[in-house]
Amino acid sequence: MLNLIDHALKSPLARILTWPHTPESYLEFLAPKVGGKSVKATVKAVRQETDRAASLVLAPNHRWDGHVPGQYVSLTVSLNGRRHTRCFTVSAVEDGCPVVTIQSHANGKVSNWANESVWVGDTVEISQACGDFVLPAQLPERFLLIAGGSGITPVRALTDALVAADYAGQVDILYYVPAAKDAIFLAHLKAVTESHPNFRLHLVKTRDTRSKLQGHFSAAHLKAIGADIGGSAAYVCGPAGLIEAVEQHWTDAGQASRLTLERFQAVKAPAITDAAGMPVEFTDSGVTTTAPGRTLLEAAEGAGLTPNNGCRQGICRTCTCRKTSGQVRDIRTGELSGTGEExxxxCVSVPVTPVTIEL
Ligand SMILES: Cc1cc2nc3c(=O)[nH]c(=O)nc-3n(C[C@H](O)[C@H](O)[C@H](O)COP(=O)(O)OP(=O)(O)OC[C@H]3O[C@@H](n4cnc5c(N)ncnc54)[C@H](O)[C@@H]3O)c2cc1C
Ligand code: FES
Structure with missing residues (x-):
């Protein structure tokens, strides 16, 4: 039955009848629990972790394929009639249910919903899990896990996976927070280190001048905790400044290949000057528009289409579409694509010639 529904949703007739929306969005409206191709999940429990961070335990429907510790999902929630999608790491699993832990941002739409307005029983949509911030197949002798703020979410997932694997090597968790009250999962991480002496937690209270470890990331912190960057697999997730500093340090030390990083925010994109007014044809929808200096995602939305998207910054690949002709520029790197199919x-592509996109 569900295969038949999937088949019907993909038919050209369904696309025409439901334009400018998607067949999935109509099905979601009529039968929210059955849904389209994405995973529907009910918020089963909400737990405040800190003043600014809440964990949502999600009960997904049968479409959920599970995840590998360290991966994330794109979560979509409807707020005031508009759909908003953001990426969140699966920080833990409780009774088989994935948990996302969300820290609020000033004026942040989804993060403030999760901290202020979510109700148990709310329905959200999540993508299948994706991402490469995962443990290697062969575990090395040492791990150095560096996190800042909400960047602790995938670090907690990796920590729990190492505990579950009875990992006997050394694990150092270097966690940057303004003050101890801002440290998410502090009690959990302390419990891990108490029961597993090979796991050590080093809390850096960046704004606490009386703290032994304070200020932003520096080589002095690595020295103070006895880190061996040449002998450890290192992971970093957190604010852009922390990631840049750590990446630079590992590059200078010739150890960049030992560092795995996860960005929650995109690197600042250079201004694009050669994209003025290029025609874009979205072939599945039969829509042609121009994209004056805008990304193809913005051009599609401006034309009334509702493409899948998540991070809107080139990280999650949720918005991936087939380009069948034309050339685009990646706004993060300035690099030009080829001119053929790919x-x-x-969300990070602007056309520099006329382009056709399967959307
Ligand atoms: C792969 C990935 C995994 C992520 N996992 C988590 C997670 O586990 N927990 C979590 O709390 N967040 C996570 N994020 C960040 C999350 O997706 C959102 O970007 C964040 O919650 C803000 O969304 P918003 O709707 O509240 O803010 P928006 O309404 O999108 O923006 C509001 C304001 O917040 C600023 N802002 C947006 N995002 C950030 C950010 N990441 N850091 C600082 N300022 C920001 C904007 O510049 C703007 O001023 C992840 C992001 C990625 C790409
Ligand atoms: S929306 Fe995440 S890569 Fe485009």
Missing amino acids: DIAI
Whole structure:
């Protein structure tokens, strides 16, 4: 039955009848629990972790394929009639249910919903899990896990996976927070280190001048905790400044290949000057528009289409579409694509020639 529904949703007739929306969005409206191709999940429990961070335990429907510790999902929630999608790491699993832990941002739409307005029983949509911030197949002798703020979410997932694997090597968790009250999962991480002496937690209270470890990331912190960057697999997730500093340090030490990083925010994109007014044809929808200096995602939305998207910054690949002709520029790197068929992330692509996109 569900295969038949999937088949019907993909038919050209369904696309025409439901334009400018998607067949999935109509099905969601009529039967929210059955849904389209994405995973529907009910918020089963909400737990405040800190003043600014809440964990949502999600009960997904049968479409959920599970995840590998360290991966994330794109979570979509409807607020005031508009759908908003953001990426969140699966920080833990409780009774088989994935948990996302969300720290609020000033004026942040989804993060403030999760901290202030979510109700147990709310329905959200999540993508299948994705991402490469995962443990290697062969575990090395040492791990150095560096996190800042909400960047602790995938670090907690990796920590729990190492505990579950009875990992006997050394694990150092270097966690940057303004003050101890801002440390998410502090009690959990302390419990891990108490029961597993090979796991050590080093809390850096960046704004606490009386703290032994204070200020932003520096080589002195690595020295103070006895880190061995040449002998450890290192992971970092957190604010852009922390990631840049750590990446620079590992690059200078010739150890960049030992560092795995996860960005929650995109690197600042250079201004694009050669994209003025290029025609874009979205072939599945039969829509042609121009994209004056805008990404293809913005051009599609401006034309009334509702493409899948998540991070909107070239990280999650949720918005990937097939380009069948034309050339685009990646706004993060300035690099030009080829002129033929290829998959592109439309949220970070601007056309520099006329392009056709399967959307
Ligand atoms: C792969 C990935 C995994 C992520 N996992 C988590 C997670 O586990 N927990 C979590 O709390 N967040 C996570 N994020 C960040 C999350 O997706 C959102 O970006 C964040 O919650 C803000 O969304 P918003 O709707 O509240 O803010 P928006 O309404 O999108 O923006 C509001 C304001 O917040 C600023 N802002 C947006 N995002 C950030 C950010 N990441 N850091 C600082 N300022 C920001 C904007 O510049 C703007 O001023 C992840 C992001 C990625 C790409
Ligand atoms: S929306 Fe995440 S890569 Fe485009």
